[in-house]
Amino acid sequence: MSTGTTKLDVVVADIVTVNDMVKRFHFRRRDGGLLPTFSGGAHVVVEMQDGDTPRLNPYSLMSSPLDTREYTISVRRDDAGRGGSLFLHQRVEPGQAMVISYPVNLFSLDLRAKKHLMLAGGIGITPFLAQTAQLSAEGGAFELHYSVRTAALASYGGELQSRYGRRVSLYHDDRGEQIPLDRLLAAQPLGTHLYICGPSGMIDWVRGRAAALGWPAEAVHYEHFSAPQPGLPFTVTLAASGKTIRVGEQQSLLEAMEQAGVDPPYLCRGGVCGQCETDVVSCEGTFLHNDHWLSEDEHRAGRKIMPCVSRFEGNSLVLDR
Amino acid sequence: MGITFRQETFRDDFSFANSPEHIRRFPFPFHEDSYMYAVNIEPHVAGPKGSVLEHPIDVDEHYVSEMQDRALVLAEDPLRCQSLPHMTLAGWDLLELLMTAKAESYPEHFSLTRDGDRWHWVNRPLGIDDRFTFGDVATLPYGPMEYITRQSQGDFCLLDQRDGNLWMDAGIVTTQADWSLDFDIGMNFFEWHAPVPLAHEKGIFTRALKFLLNVQQGRPARRLNWTMTINPRLDTSPENYHKWGPDRTTVTPENVGHKVHLRVELQSFWRLPRSNGLVFPIRCYLISMDELVTSRKWARRLHRVIRDLPDEIAAYKGLTRYRATLIEWLSAHDDGAPTSPGFGPD
Numbered sequence: 001m002s003t004g005t006t007k008l009d010v011v012v013a014d015i016v017t018v019n020d021m022v023k024r025f026h027f028r029r030r031d032g033g034l035l036p037t038f039s040g041g042a043h044v045v046v047e048m049q050d051g052d053t054p055r056l057n058p059y060s061l062m063s064s065p066l067d068t069r070e071y072t073i074s075v076r077r078d079d080a081g082r083g084g085s086l087f088l089h090q091r092v093e094p095g096q097a098m099v100i101s102y103p104v105n106l107f108s109l110d111l112r113a114k115k116h117l118m119l120a121g122g123i124g125i126t127p128f129l130a131q132t133a134q135l136s137a138e139g140g141a142f143e144l145h146y147s148v149r150t151a152a153l154a155s156y157g158g159e160l161q162s163r164y165g166r167r168v169s170l171y172h173d174d175r176g177e178q179i180p181l182d183r184l185l186a187a188q189p190l191g192t193h194l195y196i197c198g199p200s201g202m203i204d205w206v207r208g209r210a211a212a213l214g215w216p217a218e219a220v221h222y223e224h225f226s227a228p229q230p231g232l233p234f235t236v237t238l239a240a241s242g243k244t245i246r247v248g249e250q251q252s253l254l255e256a257m258e259q260a261g262v263d264p265p266y267l268c269r270g271g272v273c274g275q276c277e278t279d280v281v282s283c284e285g286t287f288l289h290n291d292h293w294l295s296e297d298e299h300r301a302g303r304k305i306m307p308c309v310s311r312f313e314g315n316s317l318v319l320d321r
Numbered sequence: 322m323g324i325t326f327r328q329e330t331f332r333d334d335f336s337f338a339n340s341p342e343h344i345r346r347f348p349f350p351f352h353e354d355s356y357m358y359a360v361n362i363e364p365h366v367a368g369p370k371g372s373v374l375e376h377p378i379d380v381d382e383h384y385v386s387e388m389q390d391r392a393l394v395l396a397e398d399p400l401r402c403q404s405l406p407h408m409t410l411a412g413w414d415l416l417e418l419l420m421t422a423k424a425e426s427y428p429e430h431f432s433l434t435r436d437g438d439r440w441h442w443v444n445r446p447l448g449i450d451d452r453f454t455f456g457d458v459a460t461l462p463y464g465p466m467e468y469i470t471r472q473s474q475g476d477f478c479l480l481d482q483r484d485g486n487l488w489m490d491a492g493i494v495t496t497q498a499d500w501s502l503d504f505d506i507g508m509n510f511f512e513w514h515a516p517v518p519l520a521h522e523k524g525i526f527t528r529a530l531k532f533l534l535n536v537q538q539g540r541p542a543r544r545l546n547w548t549m550t551i552n553p554r555l556d557t558s559p560e561n562y563h564k565w566g567p568d569r570t571t572v573t574p575e576n577v578g579h580k581v582h583l584r585v586e587l588q589s590f591w592r593l594p595r596s597n598g599l600v601f602p603i604r605c606y607l608i609s610m611d612e613l614v615t616s617r618k619w620a621r622r623l624h625r626v627i628r629d630l631p632d633e634i635a636a637y638k639g640l641t642r643y644r645a646t647l648i649e650w651l652s653a654h655d656d657g658a659p660t661s662p663g664f665g666p667d
Contacts, residue, residue, distance in 0.1 A: 006539040036538055037417075037594035065595065102539045108597040110483055111407040134595075138410070218484050267535065275535060 005045070005101040005267065008035065012096045013070055022123065022155045023089055024062075027071045027100060035068045038103035040131030041223070044071065045101040045269060050087045053251075054258065057084040057227070058269050060126040060197075061103060062156075064133035071100070074155060076123040082230055082250045104267050107197065107223035109135070114191030116142040119179060119206055121198020122149070125156060127223060128197065132164060145179050147171045147198070181206060185213050196222040224272060224292055228252035231288060231311045238262055238321040239281050253307035262321055264307065271309035278305050278319050285314010323429045326385040326446055332393075337553035339612050343382055347608045348373045349616075349664050350545040350585050354625040356634075358520045362532055365541035365589045373587060376426035377541070378419060379604065380474065385446050387474050387496070387555065394495040394556050395471075400503045401558075402467050404479070404491035411479045411491060412466035413456060414593035415600050419469045444472055466491060475587075475604030478502075482598060487533060489513055490598075496555040496605045498548045498584060499639065504559070518633040536590050536599060543589040548638045549647075550584045553607045572643035577650040578611035581643065583623065610647075614654045616666035621658065624651035 010027040018024050029035055038061055048055040059073035078085045092098070107127055109116060116135060118128050125146055135142050144167060148154035151172055160168045171177040185194070194215065196206045203222045210220050230250050237244045238257065247256040254276055257264060267273040271291030280303050289299040291306035298304055305312070305319070329336045339347070368374025373381070394401055404412060420442055424433040434441040438455045449472065453460035461468045470477050470493040479491035486509040494502035505513040510530045520526060536542055550557055551568035572580055587604040614620035627640070628648050635644055661667070 005537045038538070039595050039597040042597075102537060103594075104537055105597045108482065111410060111481070111596065112483075267537070273535070274531070 005104060007047075008044075008100050008102060010035075010071075010098055010100055012092060012094050012098060015092065015094055018074060018155050019153055021153055022074050022076050024072055024074045025088065025092070027073075027098065028069065030097060035071055036102055037068055038065050038071075038130075039105050040065055040109060040134040041107035041127045042103035042105035042130070043107075043127075043268070044073070044103055045266075046073070046084075046088070047099040047101075048084060048087050048092075050083060050091070053083070054255070055082075055084045055087060056255070056258075056266075056269060057088075060107075060130070060223075062126040062129040064137075065130055066133065066137055071103075074123065074126050078227070081227060084227070104273075106268055106273055107195070107221065109195075110193045110219070110221065112191075113193035113219075114141065115189055115193070116140065116195060117184065117188055117192050118142060118144045118195045119181075119198070119202070120144065120146045120196075121202040122147070122153075123155065124197035124199070124202075124223075125160075126197075128195070129156060129160070131195075132160070136164065142167060144168045145171065145184065147179055147202070148173065150174045181209050182213070185210055185215065192219070194220045196220075200224060224270060227270070228254075228309045229290060229311075232313055234312045234314075234317070236312070237316070237318045239318050240321050247311070252309065253305070253311065257307060257321060264321060266308060269308045271306050274306075276306060276308050278307055278321055279303065280305055281318040281320050283312070283314065283317045285312055285317060287312055324380065324382055324384070324427070324446075327382045329383070329386045331386070331390045331553055331555040335552050335554070337383070337386070337607065339608060340382060341615075342371075344608065344612045344615055345666060346372050346381075347613070348545060348585050348587055348606055349583075349619050349622075349666070350547040351622050351626050352662065352664050354622050354660055355629050356626045357631075358517075358523065358525055358634075362529065362542050362544045362590075365543040365591075373604075373606065374543075376422070377589075378422040378426065378473070378602070379587070380423065380427055380430070384474055388447060388472060390555050391471060391493075391495045398560060401495050401560075402470075402493040403502060403506050404464055404466055405507065408466070408479055408481065408491035408596070408598070409458065409464065411481070411593050411596035411598040411600070412464055414595050414598070415477065415479060416465040416469040417455070418591060418593070418600070419473050423473075447472055467493060473602075475602050478601040478603065479593075480599040480601065481596075482534060485534065486510055487530065487599060494558075497558055497603070498546075498550075498586065498605075499557055499559055499562075501559045516637075518637050519631070533590055533599065536592050538592045538594055541589055541591040543587060546586040546588060548584050549640055550582045550607065551580055551643070553582055553609070555605060555607075569639065569642040572646050574646055574650060577643075577647055578614075579609050581610045581647055581650075582607045583610075583613055610650065614651075617654075618660050618665075618667045620651065620654035621656070622660050624648065624655040627651065 009030045011030050013028040014026040016024040043058045043060045045056050045058050063072040075085050075088045077089045120128050157170050196203050233249050234247050241262050245256050245260045247253050265275045267275045274293045288311040290309040373379045420433045423431040430445050432443045440455050441452045443450050476494045480487040481490045489505050489508050492502045514526050557565050585606045589602050591600050
């Protein structure tokens with residue numbers, strides 16, 4: 001019962017600088033054929049070989065699902081991050097061969113919705129670019145509210161407004177503008193579904209207000225795009241494979257396992273899909289759970305860990321891998 | 322070399338039969354001499370040439386007659402085909418999947434030409450030659466799901482994925498083992514499986530759901546399920562129970578061989594690209610006991626499986642009325658010799 005995705009051999013057809021922080025990458029199939037059809041909200045995992053370090057980062061597909069001649073992703077440079085975005089910004093060139101996964105959608109539209117209300121923060125705009133393209137072709141009702149730091153960093157803000165007119169609203173932090181959340185949430189027709197993609201603080205804020213205003217949880221959808229956080233190095237024993245490995249400061253536990261030749265299943269690499277869930281055999285120390293998959297009770301119990309994003313500090317940890 | 326399609330019936334005079342080649346390719350579901358529920362899901366990859374797993378969507382000698390039987394069921398009861406409004410996109414996904422798979426696997430029987438949204442579909446066995454616009458419902462005589470599944474063997478359930486569950490929000494169900502789409506439509510995975518005994522306690526559905534939610538595009542999965550049917554009847558629905566239920570009382574030692582059929586479902590699970598839904602094709606294969614015992618191994622094994630089956634499972638599968646008669650008949654084909662591992666005939 002193996003899970004996971006099929007890989008696609010692609011070439012970087014083009015790289016476009018969107019603004020100071022963001023570059024867009026265009027991928028085409030190396031054999032010249034069409035890429036698989038996908039649904040708005042899907043991501044691909046981009047595989048990179050950064051010297052000795054393999055990096056596998058998920059990025060939302062932002063191109064129109066109606067055009068599968070190419071896939072595009074937009075990558076925000078994270079100077080304090082672990083290096084995946086820097087690698088893409090600085091080391092990847094047009095014409096380069098790369099490997100990406102088949103699309104996986106963990107942030108799907110609810111097709112029953114009478115209307116889709118979308119709230120984006122910063123680079124969280126990317127899945128909405130694909131979803132609005134899909135909805136507009138089908139005649140679906142949507143409204144997009146997009147919070148940005150400055151006009152210069154409003155990736156695709158202008159394009160979206162010219163494409164969809166008044167259905168798109170922009171809010172600039174540097175002008176003191178803020179999404180009028182309570183008013184928006186109170187004014188929606190019955191059957192509206194709410195989608196949030198942005199920083200954790202924004203997701204928590206919107207979910208909290210929606211709950212307080214009586215929105216059913218089933219109508220509120222969100223996607224965390226948090227990457228694994230760096231942390232102190234630690235040592236782990238993998239009982240099933242009989243290996244003891246060191247997890248580096250800039251490495252996730254999942255990446256360290258993969259580097260050691262142990263391949264747990266994965267899809268999102270961001271703590272939401274549940275695929276890499278791993279049983280703890282024994283431990284002496286503290287878990288730093290960063291996932292959104294396990295419940296709070298499970299976090300406290302310490303019998304499971306999500307190695308894609310979570311870490312450990314202490315004397316010893318033995319996992320069933 | 323094309324398939325020679327049989328002209329046969331699944332009702333009234335029940336002229337259905339398998340050719341010797343089709344007996345050999347029957348998807349016998351027991352890999353050992355006993356049976357218990359398990360999460361027996363595996364990747365849906367190509368199997369041996371000539372087997373029902375050779376192609377992703379199998380078309381066999383019963384194709385034309387099965388489609389005629391489906392048309393009869395739908396004419397009597399249109400509610401066997403239903404699609405909630407949000408499932409139309411998934412219907413187009415399914416149409417694309419079935420047309421491309423058939424045209425690729427059986428080019429002598431089916432062809433598909435695509436020019437952007439303008440598609441041309443030719444189904445030679447059923448005499449269909451249609452041009453339509455992909456995505457435009459008005460250009461087809463039926464909705465996309467109904468159009469293509471009137472041309473595809475097996476039942477199809479289209480499932481919406483949301484809230485960490487799967488929802489039976491569309492389907493066409495005319496060859497089913499005693500369940501009703503009209504009853505199950507709109508239910509989630511746990512609700513529609515609620516009647517199955519023992520499996521819930523074993524946590525099977527929780528694990529199966531977790532697996533299915535993560536089936537990805539380009540990586541379909543499959544499993545086999547089985548039951549038994551008296552007479553080669555495809556439509557054993559609750560709606561028509563009055564027509565087939567009483568057949569169970571007609572089994573005698575003299576007629577077991579041609580009346581009792583092993584019914585195997587090849588269920589596969591596919592992620593649909595545009596809708597992010599799933600489709601479960603449930604393909605039914607029938608084989609009479611006379612046909613089955615032409616394989617000595619299958620005869621021995623089926624005898625042992627039916628003899629040792631837990632009573633709850635036998636009752637759920639509807640075997641109780643004729644189980645003793647069947648075991649007695651099968652015992653004459655079981656000399657007690659060991660059986661080889663695996664599903665194959667010998």
